[in-house]
Amino acid sequence: MEKEINFSDILPRSFYGRDTVLVARELIGHHLVHDSPEGLTAGRIVETEAYLQGDPACHASRGMTNRNRVMFGPPGYAYVYFIYGMYYCFNVVTAAAGVGEAVLIRALEPVAGIPLMQARRGREKLTELCSGPARLVLAMGITREHNGCDLTRGPLFICRGAGRPQPVVTTTRIGIREGAELPLRFYLQGSKYVSKR
């Protein structure tokens, strides 16, 4: 289990400006880091979902609106949206500018700043800190202010995981009605930190 993070090895914009499914799969194993005023937190990405422009479950499927505007912008930016009256979800904008696609980050394995995550979440168990899209947003201190922020610069960024890529399982997405049968969810095989098996 590698816990090493090289904070200087931030993923470049070219990583994100590719096929969304490929980016969703390859994000598994990299590290999401937030260097916030309260302290630094980081987690290894263990679960993602791809949202494609032609897909009815995607916010961008019916064109650009105020909410989904950043999905149509250049890749490598954060798309944070409000859901169910109380939660936020964090996405990474992918593909070329003008294409409304993104990757939802669904779960992290806590790596750094664990006491701060526990305080933000009001829970102790590591498997409950970041195992779910709204949970990880809370644990990492991500807010709506991060909508549209550049993930290739601080304070919120993604850096390369150490070691070799690990086996990734492909399955169907969670919590959607239309497009539920599409194989667009990816998770790290065997991880205790995914939101569901």
Place this chain on the structure above:
DNA sequence: GTCCTGATCCTCT
């Protein structure tokens, strides 16, 4: 363990 429900409000129709 599984199932069900309430909380809570922004966004688009």
Place this chain on the structure above:
DNA sequence: GAGGATCAGGACG
């Protein structure tokens, strides 16, 4: 005015 890329807690077994 309806519905949603969710979570936590309680009932039940």
